[in-house]
């Protein structure tokens with residue numbers, strides 16, 4: 117099976133966000149897979165934590181019939197086995213029209229009587245339509261997505277409009293169009309205009325346009341909505357080619373190209389990495405997708421060793437692999453599959469262990485709620501989460517990138533450490549060296565895997581103060597001769613001689629040497645050194 121996918125160009129519509137924490141407290145169920153071949157995936161891009169104000173009220177009347185519209189068009193035979201989401205009560209299984217992702221209930225309401233279309237739950241299973249039903253659940257509208265139309269007759273060259281309606285969402289809901297066929301990527305929509313998004317009490321309507329100047333744009337599209345509680349839902353629209361080629365008006369071409377280029381120049385979301393070749397192809401992909409065995413960037417740069425190095429290393433198999441639990445080959449060696457195949461709805465291990473226990477992350481703990489720290493010190497905070505597949509722990513500062521550009525760039529690192537006895541348990545350690553005033557703010561821990569994402573509550577508040585040089589007790593300090601100050605628990609303060617770390621044991625960014633030698637010259641400036649040797653150790 118030769119499958120390559122999900123490299124999406126980012127084309128996300130999100131509502132401007134600030135951090136609130138209360139919104140995360142709802143218990144939600146989300147599924148979503150970076151799936152094989154054709155079906156829509158849950159795109160866990162840029163979950164937005166946003167202002168809680170003006171959230172649409174949810175007093176919509178019942179018996180909305182929109183769900184029926186999406187049912188018949190779904191190309192269900194190709195969808196991956198998605199997992200059904202849990203219902204709170206013993207009612208009909210709710211779910212999806214799209215067959216791809218999963219349903220979610222808004223805010224743990226109970227006593228639902230809603231039914232809608234039945235999603236695909238296993239490989240090759242056809243979707244069936246159940247009676248349309250009440251979408252209002254105990255005062256809440258079920259979070260779901262409807263696309264209009266579901267089938268669109270198109271001609272090459274024309275501009276088409278796709279409408280995605282999200283019920284039960286709020287201002288924090290992000291809506292993303294992705295393309296599933298013939299190429300998996302973020303939908304190459306035309307530039308958005310002001311009035312494309314309409315928000316009413318009961319629904320969010322997003323209109324997007326695509327100019328079919330390239331035959332590869334004719335295909336199947338999925339609209340996925342994500343709210344700030346980790347709920348996700350999606351619906352599919354299929355384009356069918358009809359008639360002959362209609363050339364796009366010439367005067368548009370330059371404009372459109374420029375717009376697309378502008379779009380690609382956008383900075384990636386804090387939960388994304390940049391693809392190396394941002395001129396052609398995908399610009400950003402989920403951090404969770406780096407080094408997972410799939411080339412998600414068109415240039416494959418998400419699978420480069422430098423990204424694998426950011427993930428926990430295994431002794432017997434590659435970082436990009438998942439080891440089937442009970443399966444051995446004929447020589448008795450463990451069998452591994454691409455990590456992207458874990459929890460994608462297909463049995464890839466002979467013992468099916470790659471599809472066992474798949475669940476979105478939960479946060480187990482965070483190390484600090486509040487830290488006051490001096491400039492030039494090193495900040496270290498941790499966050500532990502559980503999930504299957506093993507979640508990736510990401511951090512945001514004031515809802516944006518850590519260290520300005522979000523890169524794991526030496527001054528800032530996001531280390532992932534998997535529990536040796538429990539692969540579903542991961543601790544993320546954020547280290548920010550040589551703290552400066554720009555590092556001040558609210559740090560959010562987020563845990564993401566193919567099943568969903570969650571943010572830690574509360575965030576960690578970091579207050580950066582100018583370091584004073586007054587000596588404190590130096591007893592018990594082990595700072596390798598680079599500081600006489602440490603906290604009562606032995607953490608060195610104000611490391612000198614271009615060193616950083618809890619014990620001033622590392623050289624600062626741009627310096628090289630062994631800071632543990634204990635001389636003022638342990639760390640030497642790297643100015644005259646070529647780039648190659650800069651990265652050689």
Ligand SMILES: [Ca+2]
Nearest residue numbers: 405408410412
């Ligand atoms: Ca990948």
Ligand SMILES: [Ca+2]
Nearest residue numbers: 457462464470
């Ligand atoms: Ca699998």
